Amino acid sequence: MAKTVEEDKQQKAFGWAATDPSGTLSPFYFSRRENGDEDVTLKILYCGVCHSDLHILKNDWGFTSYPIVPGHEIVGVATKVGKNVTKFKVGDRVGVGVLVGSCKTCECCQQDLENYCPRLIFTYNSHNPDGTKNYGGYSDMIVVDQRYVLLFPDNLPLDAGAPLLCAGITVYSPMKYYGMTEAGKHLGVAGLGGLGHVAVKIAKAFGLKVTVISSSAQKESEAIDRLGADSFLVSSDPAKIKSAIGSMDYIIDTVSAAHPLLPLLSLLKVNGKLVTLGLPNKPLELPVFPLVSGRKLVGGSDFGGMKETQEMLEFCAKHNIAADIELIRIDEINTAMERLAKSDVRYRFVIDVANSLSQ
Amino acid sequence: MPRLPEEEHPNKAFGWAARDSSGVLSPFKFSRRATGEKDVAFKVLYCGICHSDLHMVKNEWGTSVYPLVPGHEIVGEVTEVGNKVQNFQVGDRVGVGCLVGSCRSCGNCKDDLENYCPKTILTYGAKYYDGTTTYGGYSDTMVADEHFIVRIPDNLPLDAAAPLLCAGITVYSPLRYYGLDKPGLHIGVVGLGGLGHVAVKFAKAMGVKVTVISTSPNKEKEALENLGADSFLISRDQDQLQGASGTLDGIIDTVSAQHPVLPLLGLLKSHGKLVLVGAPEKPLELPVFPLLQGRKVVGGSLIGGLKETQEMIDFAAKHNVKPDIEVISMEYVNTAMERLAKADVKYRFVIDIGKTLKATS
Numbered sequence: 001m002a003k004t005v006e007e008d009k010q011q012k013a014f015g016w017a018a019t020d021p022s023g024t025l026s027p028f029y030f031s032r033r034e035n036g037d038e039d040v041t042l043k044i045l046y047c048g049v050c051h052s053d054l055h056i057l058k059n060d061w062g063f064t065s066y067p068i069v070p071g072h073e074i075v076g077v078a079t080k081v082g083k084n085v086t087k088f089k090v091g092d093r094v095g096v097g098v099l100v101g102s103c104k105t106c107e108c109c110q111q112d113l114e115n116y117c118p119r120l121i122f123t124y125n126s127h128n129p130d131g132t133k134n135y136g137g138y139s140d141m142i143v144v145d146q147r148y149v150l151l152f153p154d155n156l157p158l159d160a161g162a163p164l165l166c167a168g169i170t171v172y173s174p175m176k177y178y179g180m181t182e183a184g185k186h187l188g189v190a191g192l193g194g195l196g197h198v199a200v201k202i203a204k205a206f207g208l209k210v211t212v213i214s215s216s217a218q219k220e221s222e223a224i225d226r227l228g229a230d231s232f233l234v235s236s237d238p239a240k241i242k243s244a245i246g247s248m249d250y251i252i253d254t255v256s257a258a259h260p261l262l263p264l265l266s267l268l269k270v271n272g273k274l275v276t277l278g279l280p281n282k283p284l285e286l287p288v289f290p291l292v293s294g295r296k297l298v299g300g301s302d303f304g305g306m307k308e309t310q311e312m313l314e315f316c317a318k319h320n321i322a323a324d325i326e327l328i329r330i331d332e333i334n335t336a337m338e339r340l341a342k343s344d345v346r347y348r349f350v351i352d353v354a355n356s357l358s359q
Numbered sequence: 360m361p362r363l364p365e366e367e368h369p370n371k372a373f374g375w376a377a378r379d380s381s382g383v384l385s386p387f388k389f390s391r392r393a394t395g396e397k398d399v400a401f402k403v404l405y406c407g408i409c410h411s412d413l414h415m416v417k418n419e420w421g422t423s424v425y426p427l428v429p430g431h432e433i434v435g436e437v438t439e440v441g442n443k444v445q446n447f448q449v450g451d452r453v454g455v456g457c458l459v460g461s462c463r464s465c466g467n468c469k470d471d472l473e474n475y476c477p478k479t480i481l482t483y484g485a486k487y488y489d490g491t492t493t494y495g496g497y498s499d500t501m502v503a504d505e506h507f508i509v510r511i512p513d514n515l516p517l518d519a520a521a522p523l524l525c526a527g528i529t530v531y532s533p534l535r536y537y538g539l540d541k542p543g544l545h546i547g548v549v550g551l552g553g554l555g556h557v558a559v560k561f562a563k564a565m566g567v568k569v570t571v572i573s574t575s576p577n578k579e580k581e582a583l584e585n586l587g588a589d590s591f592l593i594s595r596d597q598d599q600l601q602g603a604s605g606t607l608d609g610i611i612d613t614v615s616a617q618h619p620v621l622p623l624l625g626l627l628k629s630h631g632k633l634v635l636v637g638a639p640e641k642p643l644e645l646p647v648f649p650l651l652q653g654r655k656v657v658g659g660s661l662i663g664g665l666k667e668t669q670e671m672i673d674f675a676a677k678h679n680v681k682p683d684i685e686v687i688s689m690e691y692v693n694t695a696m697e698r699l700a701k702a703d704v705k706y707r708f709v710i711d712i713g714k715t716l717k718a719t720s
Contacts (some may be wrong), residue, residue, distance in 0.1 A: 003703030
């Protein structure tokens, strides 16, 4: 007889899961493996709510395998470390992000680019080599290979730091890769949500001039007064777009809904780069003439490798960067998801797992 | 009252022009400016036919002003130089490509990127600094500011050199800029026409492995045996595309018709680059997942600056990169345009101006 999810591994675990595309979460009993020689076990304290969690809960991308325990912005305390674990000890403040496994041998893995490994294993909605499923951080504990665990710097708060494990690295990595770190250059950040607001903070720490590009005029005062952006453009106002044509060296596009690229491309200088990070479920329209006539490029980026994620955490700790969060209890998660769908959050929900997840 | 083209400037000139959007070319008398102190004037010997010429004579981009003398792959011999010209003398073998002017003071111009200057002056169909219309190389003489003149080395035949001035630089520049010029890399070239065949030759000269990607199976033998490509893929064959998935460091896409981007992204390795040098009129569909999951890039490129154009010509001379051409007489030009519209040329027509352009009285 097939084992139930509660039995297929050795340690009991408890979390909240969705069982169908309604995406509604509710209490869920399952199990995790024993802590192996390479593993670190975390007691989970907080978990950020990423927009990808919502997409996967509702099967927006068509590859969800229910039941789903989401959550890949996981922070907590190490409660066990395997005998080969050198980087962590019991009691350490640790985190787990978007992936928990990769092949470790391909060119990408060897270059600390585990996030581009063709055999990477996501923290949730993924299968382990033994065929069992993975469950994410809306739960009480998790067991992860040490290679995929991050050490939280002392001065980085755990709750506000949790979203850095996905949102933070997702914007930091392309800034490094596409060369967007030269002080004085001009970056546009399209979309002011979980990713966008962290991008503004990190970009300012690099010494960039930052313009927020948003369809919501009411975010202007927030963007400039609180987040430190230098200016604000309402993307639906053609006159405002026109006045900023050819003014930006780069754009980080965090918008996940389908949206036109042409106005954003027009904002770029010659040789400008637009990096798209959102994952709409339809292709975008790419007007070719602006790319050709201005030697512009559109590139993608997908979170980051482990070494770079650790580097990003240290950078944020050094520059006092954490996410702006709204702390919620686990039983508020379904309401939070409804609000997230309407972008009604400044700017990341974080689940207070330790204080609200009880069986 | 506006002056006739023949009377605008002091030096008589003769060429062939399109009079309307039928695109049919016929003899045309006009004039060129007196050779200014920084100008180089030359007798035109050959002019390549670029697909852009066809778009322009038919006003497909909506910007054409008639009468239109096309031609921006122009080569010949210097006949006169202005008294401040430093780098050229009478008798030199020279060429002019797509540009005859730019602002010379913006950031792009200062970085030798005149091709990205917002005030570029195209070799034909544009307004020069003096307000007159520029006329291209389907003509007997040409005059241009020294800055926009390129020297053709002695060991490069003039007729084969002509297409380098547009097709050549258009593919050479992105191979360099996007880092697809390193020995041992593997690139794809989509479309085997004027641009595509030169891309194959440059890439091979750079030590890069080349796969030609085309819709026409009959081009395979040519690609492999004549052009030296390493392999060939039919872009409509799903099995072939699947078999080559994730093998390319970059792709130079020369196709200007609408075509799907997804299969091309699939051919790229992670961190691969798809470079578009053809410009389809309508937007392409860009599937985002493959872009993100492999940190891939889609970029564009437009001809090249003058410094890089000279570098490209010198590279071609050194490595014997010569476009494959069909030399035609001036009278054949309308037939050539019809054949070009059907891609019936291996791979560039070049007009033998020197021997076949006869001024009518």
